[in-house]
Amino acid sequence: MSYYTSLTGLKNAQTELNVISHNIANAETNGFKKSDTQFADIVSSSVVTDPALTVGIGSRVAEIKQNFSVGALEQTGNSLDLAIGGEGFFTIVSPNSGQTEFTRNGSFSVDGSGYIKNAEGSRLQVFPMTNGVVDASSHQDALAAPTNAAGSTLASVTVDQEGQVVASYDDGTNTTVGVVALANFVAPNGLKQTGDSSWKVTGKSGAASYGAPGSGAFGAINSGTLERSNVDIAEELVDLISAQRYFQANAKAIDTATQISQTVINLRN
Structure with a gap:
């Protein structure tokens, strides 16, 4: 024995x-x-x-x-390097499989079509805005059109602490893309690891509850900053x-x- x-x-x-x-x-x-x-x-x-x-x-x-637990925050200066200063996960969707995943890795960039994506090609999700009001009932791909209605070229994309994504064009105009969609879970330890610092929902984690940065228990967005490993x-x-x-x-x-x-x-x- x-x-x-x-x-x-x-x-x-x-x-x-x-x-x-x-x-x-x-x-x-x-x-x-x-x-x-x-x-x-x-x-x-x-x-x-x-x-x-x-x-x-x-x-x-x-x-x-x-x-x-939250890892150390490192300033990078890149406007699309985002870190959550508290609770929450970024919501991302793979354009190929259509599967929704969640991550704390906020290293994003804009592709040739104007979509804000991570290194694996999954697209950042935002809440749409109607007349300045955030609609948190649904989320969509963050898309900064390469050209605006006047034909001007996209110059930059910025994100403020409330998660509002703004596309700026070379004619001086700005367009609000949406508000970064954050998710949280009753039991985050029940999330399934999928690699690339991403997780999927399981029965143990419970369904995702969504909210805007800085609201309720969700942390604010720190632009130009990345969360390192804990x-x-x-x-x-x-x-x-x-x-x-x-x-x-x-x-x-x-x-x-x-x-x-x-x-x-x-x-x-």
């Missing part, structure tokens, strides 16, 4: 090492959220088992929990040493069990 008990410890240590390695590998990934491994013990007993004599049979991975390298290195010792201790327990078994076999011989 001791072999299998220690084997569960080895497997858990390997999982923890994988999680820590993933955190360290993404220490420079914008908007990345680190994960922590949580374990639970395994106990096998029945209604007739004396609780005073119950022996555990190992451990298991209970949860790989994401930490959504990975603390010093903390991860300490956890790495602890996981290594955990692995070595379980391996030693297996080695000890092997020696005891060998001793018993030699006595019988």
